[in-house]
Amino acid sequence: GAVVSQHPSRVICKSGTSVKIECRSLDFQATTMFWYRQFPKQSLMLMATSNEGSKATYEQGVEKDKFLINHASLTLSTLTVTSAHPEDSSFYICSASRGQGKGYEQYFGPGTRLTVT
């Protein structure tokens, strides 16, 4: 159990366009979902935490208008990178948790490689 999927696995988009990444918990209800970004040879950096039905909590330095997060149901959260630029190219990973913000109960998706040309 505790499988998390992400779609797409990789995406290439042109500068100025928007791209949506989906994160789904396949066999459990995720009260909390997290979005991370990882640059090459760097650690996973938490971007935002989202609870179903409420607004996401963004980490310092993450633009909420640029990275739109929607946690519409207990099994789906989406991250939309708006007006993407080459510097947004990165590896985006989501995780899902059954608990309310229990960091150590996170199950990670396989990640999405975003390349902005």
Add this chain to the structure above:
Amino acid sequence: DQQVKQNSPSLSVQEGRISILNCDYTNSMFDYFLWYKKYPAEGPTFLISISSIKDKNEDGRFTVFLNKSAKHLSLHIVPSQPGDSAVYFCAAIWRQGGSEKLVFGKGTKLTVNP
């Protein structure tokens, strides 16, 4: 400001030998630590954890040691197997306002040679 540090980007070990992956942290408020394993094109998977009230936790071939005074933890894998080849992330729990989040290190790529 990297609060969780994994200073060795890579480690190569012979099959059957011990692998020791190290992790240092700077924030004394961290009270729970985890190790994750990540294969290419997959998300990190939880491996083993340790609470700050303990100095050792063992699970099969994996043992995590915590030295609070030195703000250092290590993951020991013995005996190492080729299937252990992966990137290992050290993470700490940061608690704030009733919620918790993971703070990750940069990872260490372990290669176990047959």
